[in-house]
Amino acid sequence: MTQTLYREDAYQREAQGQVLGFTDEGGVIVTPSLFYPTGGGQPGDSGWLEWDGKRLAIATAVKGEDGLSVLVPAEPEALPPKGAFVTQVLDWERRHKHMRIHTALHLLSVVIPLPVTGGQIGAGKGRLDFLMPEPPQDKEALNAALNALIEEDFEVTEQWITEAQLDASPDLVKTMSVQPPRGAGQIRLVRIGSAARQVDLQPCGGTHVARTGEIGRIQIGKIENKGKQNRRVNISLV
Secondary structure: OOOEHHHHOOOOOEEEEEEEEEOOOOOEEEEOEOOOOOEOOEOOOOEEEEEOOEEEEEEEEEEOHHHOEEEEEOOOOOOOOOOOEEEEEEOHHHHHHHHHHHHHHHHHHHHOOOOEEEEEEOOOEEEEEEEOOOOOOOHHHHHHHHHHHHHOOOEEEEEEEEHHHHHHOHHHOOEOOOOOOOOOOEEEEEEEEOOOOEEEEEEOOOOOOOEHHHHOOEEEEEEEEOOOOEEEEEEEEO
16 A cells, blocks of 8 residues: 555545554554645644544644654544554545645746745645745736636646756746755656646645646735745635
8 A cells, every 4th residue: 555645646535544653742653644744835634533433633744754644633632552453534625725725826836937935825725925026016917817727727637757857957846945855766746737738837745636627716815025025925715
């Protein structure tokens, strides 16, 4: 079984797993990993574990060793024993909102083609920080362009390249603050659109919707001044 189910199928809502052990802080390590661990501006998944008629609420997931997710209990309750087989269940509504916002932020980086200095994903809202000395003059035009891309219902797919291929194409990396994880030899690229009509292509390890139409309508909100050269652009689901 694969260790990272969230990467193989972002739409999988529950899965069987086995408890490998625990961290000193009380986190539960389950394989294969259904819960996305906090990273790249995307929060860790929440949900619960079920076993032997018992249930443990999970507040979030963080990255552990060997790429496994460490599940953080919401309350100090009894944990499943090591070796136990459990059912992992996501808070699907929250995960799906993360997927919609994350994909929308990729499109925001298309309608604002400037270097990205930071970002954050939430359940229903998110933001990107851009190297943008002056604020945009027409926010409504940006909003219309963003929603037009969403409505075209482009397919969202992935492919893998080597680290050497990424080094040969540094323009693929839009984020100045977060670099793609290295060490595994391969980098995951997320493509919006097709090879014939590519809208966006960039390294990303997060979860996304399968088609942009699934995002729904987005509203560009407040544009904040975050320094002499930076502007923060906020978006939310309508």
